[in-house]
Every structure is written in structure tokens, then in C-alpha cells.
Amino acid sequence: MEANRPTSVLIVGGVAAGMSAAARARRLDEHARITVVERGDHVSFANCGLPYHVGGDIDDADDLIVHTPETLRAALGIDVRTRHEAVALDTVARTLTVRTDAGTRLLHSDALILAPGARAVRPPIPGLDSPRVRTLRTVEDAAALRAAADDGARTALVIGAGFIGVETAESLARRGMDVSLVDTAPHPLPPLDGDIAHHVAAELVRLGVDLRTGTAVARITPGADRDTATLTDGTTVEADMIVLATGTVPDTAVFEDAGIACERGAIVVDEHGRTSAPGAWAVGDAAQATDPVTGARRPVALAGPTNRAGRLVADDIMRPDTARPLPVPIGTAIAQVGDLTVALTGANHRDLAASGTGFHTVHLHPKQHAGYFPGAATIHLAVHFRAGDGRLLGAQAVGADGVDKRIDVLATALRAGLAVGDLIDLDLAYAPPYSQAKDPVNIAGLVGSNVLDGTLRLWHAHDLDAVLAEALVLDVRTRAEYDAGHLDAAMLVPHTELRERVGEIRTATAGRPVRVLCESGVRSNLAHRILAQAGFDSAALSGGMMTLRAALGGRLAAVAH
Amino acid sequence: MEANRPTSVLIVGGVAAGMSAAARARRLDEHARITVVERGDHVSFANCGLPYHVGGDIDDADDLIVHTPETLRAALGIDVRTRHEAVALDTVARTLTVRTDAGTRLLHSDALILAPGARAVRPPIPGLDSPRVRTLRTVEDAAALRAAADDGARTALVIGAGFIGVETAESLARRGMDVSLVDTAPHPLPPLDGDIAHHVAAELVRLGVDLRTGTAVARITPGADRDTATLTDGTTVEADMIVLATGTVPDTAVFEDAGIACERGAIVVDEHGRTSAPGAWAVGDAAQATDPVTGARRPVALAGPTNRAGRLVADDIMRPDTARPLPVPIGTAIAQVGDLTVALTGANHRDLAASGTGFHTVHLHPKQHAGYFPGAATIHLAVHFRAGDGRLLGAQAVGADGVDKRIDVLATALRAGLAVGDLIDLDLAYAPPYSQAKDPVNIAGLVGSNVLDGTLRLWHAHDLDAVLAEALVLDVRTRAEYDAGHLDAAMLVPHTELRERVGEIRTATAGRPVRVLCESGVRSNLAHRILAQAGFDSAALSGGMMTLRAALGGRLAAVAH
Missing domain, CATH: 3.50.50.60 (FAD/NAD(P)-binding domain)
Known part of the structure; x- marks a missing residue:
């Protein structure tokens, strides 16, 4: 046993990061006392699966519960206590006050791992306390929403078109409900680029989802049969059930009150997950992280990095000499939409x-x-x-x-x-x-x-106004493609005729640059090479008309037919 | 235009590498004369799709032809000549003699790219000249095999269980034919590890393929209705059609005769694809390559690396100052089997x-x-x-x-x-x-x-004999899993009971090492950590019983029930 190895580890939060840390700590040290306290009824549940239980893809809520306190005790010898809520922390005495059904208790440990996760943001919307409004954070939330759907709810309103909101909306739509999805952002899944999100929005509409972007819920008016949501654009949505999915914030008030350094609610940690308090680590959705590209500081609420970080924190506690730093999450995310x-x-x-x-x-x-x-x-x-x-x-x-x-x-x-x-x-x-x-x-x-290396020069959908003002737009698709829809200003020269018609194009440019486009960007690359070598100021539209249509959507109608 | 840029490029072979090189050369140089000579009837065809035409997944053989000489001329201004076979090369005069339907011709170029590809190996099997035997290298081969199947062939023999052989066998089996597949190797797809190949073999058998490994075809006896193949193990296989898929060799005799350095038939190239002859490059299935891990020297006949290498050779010809070296292929391959x-x-x-x-x-x-x-x-x-x-x-x-x-x-x-x-x-x-x-x-x-880092110590399926001779084998699965099949020598201690029964295990080892196993390797890792920390000489079976069964197959029957 190493000299400074703790003989007791106490972990707050028993879902992703906390339970990974507990399991790894046990594998590294058979003798330590390892205790996990979890506020909710379940530990180690599959929170990413919740929308799929609501929608019915996962029929049995028990399938979402990966481990129970009993299986964890049997396999790992870990003391797991549910319905134990951390309410105070003394970082000097290293004691945690926990509220249980049997009153409060004081727990002590050599090492403390804070993995409290995040709680749902509750925007200041009048009427949000209607019993028809639920967040989707726990197995109980999912079961309640599923029960409402099973009990005859026909219409649903999902507030927030992030990953959880979109997954829930599409899941409910696929089971036949009338679903409205509202977000203040201009498109669903706000982290997406607009031209990618366009396809998601179209698929949601195809699934029958009433997608309302660029607006917000102003108030909710409970009714006898259903609630009515009034949006900031003046329209209303009636709903038998309302899912609030407007994001999360770190659930850290208790620890911030105890003097642990936080940044906009997120616990500040070093590269090994150590907090400002000796003997205390933090990990998961409540811990601060730095974006490796933009330098932005925000917690990353993703299951993969969180699970793996829990393990590394246990390494730092049990064998600090060889523990690797926590990698910076690069924020990979995915969703199934229809x-x-x-x-x-x-x-x-x-x-x-x-x-x-x-x-x-x-x-x-x-x-x-x-x-x-x-x-x-x-x-x-x-x-x-x-x-x-x-x-x-x-x-x-x-x-x-x-x-x-x-x-x-x-x-x-x-x-x-x-x-x-x-x-x-x-x-x-x-x-x-x-x-x-x-x-x-x-x-x-x-x-x-x-x-x-300059072999290809691109122009982009967001350059369109400038291009229309200053350049010759050259469409190198076939006549049939052109006839099916094209920019009004575009001159048609199919790429197979380009070599013979360079003179004609030179005349048409009248000294202006030429901006080429095709359907997907392949043929415009060939055309650009011919034109650039012939001395033109040439560039090809990145992604062609397919990207242009996705990026501009309805706005294209003003300049194309 | 750069000073040393060639004004003419001649390419031998118009399928993957050759056509990639031609297209890139054109994009880099609008003015060069670019000529492609191809021995076969088609250029730019999808040779990886041939087995799927035989089996019917791809119904129309024309779908396999990506480009024609006409489309290539229109899009790229390339002079593509099919049924033009290179028969002699003068590396000093830079002239290539080509045999065409209209007699031989002499072509000259500043730069020559040799992309002749490979031809099928024809083992010295008596009777291999039967008209029922075909290789699968060209669209015509695929069409002929497909026609034979459509015309009532009910039984097929595929000689060689490499990728083409397996794809062809499974494709024919899926369309309902009785297929035998023969290879001298101990399992199909010889590059696979045995425990992975086990699942492929089982799937082929499930598809109804009569799989004969570890044997070879000794002779083929043509008959009136069908041919009979006699195998080296003395058994026979009757077949309406026979597909020869025993691998390929570089098709380079003409160039080796011209004095271009070759190594076991493969053209020796430097990191830019340059051959021993000035002004001559080689690329594709005919060019030598070095395995980055083992150092083995062999051509890599894979479509992906070949296509990309063709482009880099064109870069080296058209702008040598900035051309990147050809990356060493790492040999990624894939097959669908049922x-x-x-x-x-x-x-x-x-x-x-x-x-x-x-x-x-x-x-x-x-x-x-x-x-x-x-x-x-x-x-x-x-x-x-x-x-x-x-x-x-x-x-x-x-x-x-x-x-x-x-x-x-x-x-x-x-x-x-x-x-x-x-x-x-x-x-x-x-x-x-x-x-x-x-x-x-x-x-x-x-x-x-x-x-x-030593946290986990593994033993492997191939260690089984030594383990049985020298160690206590500890099975940490459940009683039910154990009863369904286990090593005779194994002591059962479910992992959830392990902490309480460490003394019992210590007695059973009698000083020997303990070698743990479970079904997949997860629980044996937990058990190993407990045992190692308790001072045992412990190791866990990599991949558990699932890997052991796949690696040993029937041989396990002697030591397990």
C-alpha cells in the first residue's frame, strides 16, 4: 500500500462520474472504505436512455438501471446509499452532512469526490409549476412522462430543442403524438452549423413535429383538460404534457457555500480534477472545463468524458504518482432524429x-x-x-x-x-x-x-450577397439541373462544354471575378481548375447548391427560381 | 507552368491508380497531353463490386462502370484507349509499344505511369483449363459467372477463401446455390487471427457454405454436366461453375523485361512512386510496398491506398517540389459475410x-x-x-x-x-x-x-495447456454459466463470493499460480484485482471463455464439458 493512500473515499453522486470513480477506486484498492451517497432513488442509471423510455423504444424502465446498491456491494464491496442528499460540507474537518429519510448524518472521509451532476434550468416562465410540466432528469421523470403518454396524452410541448429536447420530441412524434418543439435559437440543436441543422429541422417536420424556432414560451396557462402555452411570437400551443428541456446548470450550491472555488456555479478543478479544498476532487457535469479550440470555460455534460474522468480521479487518489491528467473534452455529440x-x-x-x-x-x-x-x-x-x-x-x-x-x-x-x-x-x-x-x-x-495549398479556392453560402453584387456566377451543372432551380443571376455552362467556351465566359465576366457553382462541389472544382489556369479570378462554391439551399433555406427564393 | 513539367503523360492501366493519376494530372495541368492505355474493355470500373454482381446484389453490370472513355474525355480532356495492351517498353527512348485490334503502335511520352495492376494466380492444378473455371477480375468475368448462375448452375466451387473468394462464396450462397469453398489455410480470410476467423467460418456454415479448410484442389475433371474437383484430402466436390480466387501477382513482365527494377514481380519504387527508370513511375497493385509494422515487402492490393497513391504520383510529376511521399498502407480491409x-x-x-x-x-x-x-x-x-x-x-x-x-x-x-x-x-x-x-x-x-501498467495481467487461449499443467484454473462466472459448459479442471467461485472465499482458494492453489476466467473478461479482471492484492500469482484469461471457445473450437472438447 502506498504511503499517502486514503483509507476512506466518499463520493457524492452515484450516476456516471461518481460510480466510475468508485469502481476504479475499488479495483485499485481492495481495502479502502468506499461510500457513495446519491440523492435520488437510483444509482448508475442510464440517463441518456430516458428519452427512449418516454417514447417506448425502451419498454421497461428497469432496463435503464444498470446497477443497484446490492449488485454494487456484491461485485465491488462498495457502500452505496440512495436517498442521501449532501446538505453541508466542512472542508477542514472533512465531514459531509447528509440528509436521509431517517434524519441527518455526518460522514467523514480521507478523500471526497464531488460528482453531484447538474439540475435542470427552470426559466422564469409563469405557470411553469403546472403539474403537466416535467423535466427529464431521472428514471421517475421518464416513467411519469411515459405514463402520461400511455394514459392518453395526445399532444405534447417540448420546451428547448437541445439534444434531450429533440430526442424527446422525435420519440413522442414517432409514437404518434402531436408534438410542438420550441426554442429561442434559429434552429434545433443550437451547436450545429445552420446548413447541417437544416436537415434536422426538415426531418422533424417530416415526422410531424410542429417546430417553432426563434421564439420562446412566455407563459403557461393550466386548463382543466390541458395546458396552454403562449409564445413570445403571440401564438399558442395546447398540450396534455409539457417537457422542460432548456438545459442544465451544475448542482453545486452546497459546495460553493462550503468555500470550494466555483466559476458560474461550476467547480473549478485542476488537470487532475482537484478542487480548491485539499482532499476534495470534483468530476462530471458539475466540474469546469476549458474548450481546447476556443478557450471557452464551461462544464461539458457528456456521458463519455464524464465516465472516463471519474476513473482518472480515482487514479489520482489511489496512485497520484502515475495518474494521467484529465483530457480536455472535445465535445463530440450525436442524435438520432427520425x-x-x-x-x-x-x-x-x-x-x-x-x-x-x-x-x-x-x-x-x-x-x-x-x-x-x-x-x-x-x-x-x-x-x-x-x-x-x-x-x-x-x-x-x-x-x-x-x-x-x-x-x-x-x-x-x-x-x-x-x-x-x-x-x-x-x-x-x-x-x-x-x-x-x-x-x-x-x-x-x-x-x-x-x-x-491554393489548388482550390472556395466561396461560401454566406458570401452570396457579395458574389451577386460583384461577380459573374457560373453554373456548371447540366441544363436539366439548371432548369430545375438555379440562381437568377447564374450563367449556365455545363462543365463538359467549359473548355470550348472559355472565351464566351471571359466576355461575360467583363473583368469581374467568376464564381463557379455546381450541385455538390465536385464539378465546380474541375471548372475552377480550368478557369484558374486560364487566368480568371475564380472560386468554387463550397458544397455547391446543396449547401447553399441548406444554409439559406427560404431566403434563397428571392434570388433563385 | 513549371520549368520541368512534362507536356505529355502516358498511363498504362485505366482502373484505380491509373485513372486517379490521370484525373489529378489534368486538374493540375490543363495543357498536358494525357493518354491512358488499358488492355481490357473497360476503364474505371468498380472491381470491388464484382462479387456483388455475381451474387445479384448489383443487378446491372453497367452500374459497375464508373466512367467511359467518352465521359472522361468530356470531363477531363483525357485520351482513353481501351483494348490497348502494352507489349514492350524502351525506357531510354521513352516509347511504349502497344498492341491494339488494328495492330501495334508506338507511343511516346515525357512521363510514364505504370499502373498495370495484378493478374490472377493460376496454380498448377490439372484440369484448371476447364471452361467451367473462371477467375473474377473483370466485368466480363463477373457477367459470365452471373450468366452461369442465371442459366441454372446449382453448385459452385470457389477455390481460395481470401476476400474475393469469401465474398463470392457468400454472395452465391445467399442466392441459393450449393457452394463449396476450399482453402489450404486453416480458416477463411487467412490474414485474420484464428479467434476472429472462427466467427466468419461459423457464419459461412450457417449460410450453407460447405467450407473445406486446410486442403487444396488436386485436380479438376471436366464432365458432361459438371466438373468434379478432387481435393488433396481425397474428397471430391462436384460443381456447375468454379471460381478461381487464389490471389494475384503483379502483371509486370513487360516492364521487368524492359529493365525496370522489380522484386518478385513487383515494381520497386521510391517514396514518390518513382521506378528505376527516369521519367517512369509505378503505382497500384503492381508496385512494391513495405509493411510499416513487420517490414515485410509486398504489394498492397487495396483500392483505397491505390487510388490515393495515383493522385500523389501525379503530384510528383506535375509539381515535384511540393509533392508528399506516398504513405505506407497499413492494410485495412473489410468484408460482409452474411x-x-x-x-x-x-x-x-x-x-x-x-x-x-x-x-x-x-x-x-x-x-x-x-x-x-x-x-x-x-x-x-x-x-x-x-x-x-x-x-x-x-x-x-x-x-x-x-x-x-x-x-x-x-x-x-x-x-x-x-x-x-x-x-x-x-x-x-x-x-x-x-x-x-x-x-x-x-x-x-x-x-x-x-x-x-501491470494493473491487469492476462493469460491467453494459446497458454491453455501450460495453465492446465501448472495452475489452479478459477472460474468466476455464475453456477448456471459454469453448468452450461466449463473447463474440467476449473474451480467455480462466482466473483461475488470471491472476497469471502479467498482462504479456500489459497488452499486449493497449493502454492500454484491461479489463472482466472469468466465469460468475456470483465469479471475476471475484478477477481484478478482482488487476488493480486491478496498476494496471489494471478492472471485473467483475455476475452474469457468467449475467446477461448473461438480460438480453440473443437479442440476444447478434450478439456471441457
């Missing part, structure tokens, strides 16, 4: 633009596997990388198949510090049912590498 | 053992997504990493879902030079339909990291 999967990793366009980092973005629409193999489906993919050295900064994707794989590959590359050009060289598994000889990730590398 | 996917990346166990590299292997059997979410399926996963620094060396996986994703993540990590412990920190996308809070790849990192 027939689509949407996922992102790293920084998004908005945060990158705000951070002042010089960066490029490439947009692609490759098929997830060989186009000639049955079931080929488009992946809409955006990859952000640093100007100059090309280091990967973030990526987003949406599509019917193969999205999770590409985002996981990109998350791995991002974590490894690869540059966009390194994506070319990844030997990804290829057979016709799984990929293309050049995987979508390889293609992102090829395009990004061309951008970095 | 309901399973099997994939591998990097080095396998056999090659690592032969190379003398010190390495560890971890075996896992995680679910591909949350166990409580519908459709959870096991992935059998093996990861090899270097002793000492933990650098990833290779990985293999098989299962019904999520295999391609995990191998692609591991291939990315391997290419990036990550160590097994780095896999812990990968922020992979988690929601219940896609993964677990700890993804299978994270878990491989956790287990591997435990092995590297």
Missing part, C-alpha cells in the same frame, strides 16, 4: 468565427458507400480546419447512414492533432457495402488539402 | 509473433451500443499493441453491427501513431443507438492501459 443521424465534434462555425481563429470550412455531400451498391445515401459533411497548418478544429455531419462512423473517425483525428491533409492518408476500411475507395473522410482531406 | 461484418487493420497476431516485436493483445466482447437499447449486438474485438510504449500495431473485429466504425477509428489511431492508452481519451459520439458511454474502443484502451 431516419437521420446528426453528429458533431470539436468547434462549430459560430464559435470559431467568434474566437478570431483563422480557419477554413469544406462542405461535401458524398455517399456513405459505393454509389452502385444498394442503399447508398448522402452524408452532408462539414469540416473546419485552421488556416496555415490545416489542423482539424471541428466537423459536423448529417445523413441516413454512416454518419456516426465518419464523426468518430474525425473525432479521433482531431484528438490526435492531425491536419486536414492527414485525412487523405487514413486507411479506412473499404468494401462496397461500407464505404467508397475514397472514403468521405479521405475526400474531406483531399478538398481541404487543395484549399490549403 | 449477417456479419469482419474487418482488420495493421498487423495480425501471426505476423507480429514472426517479426519478433514484443507485443500484447487484448480481447473484448462489448456491445456495439447501449445494452438496454434494442438491437444490441456483440463485437468480438482484438487489439495488438507494442510492449513498453503501447503503440498500436493492429486490430481485428467481427460482429453484426458497428464493426466498420470501430476498425476505422482504430485505423485512424494507428495511422496517427497513438498508443493503446490514448484510446481511453477518444471522445467518440455517444447516444444509446450508437455506442456506449464507454465505447468499445475506449474499453480496449482501458484494458490495454491496465495491461501495460
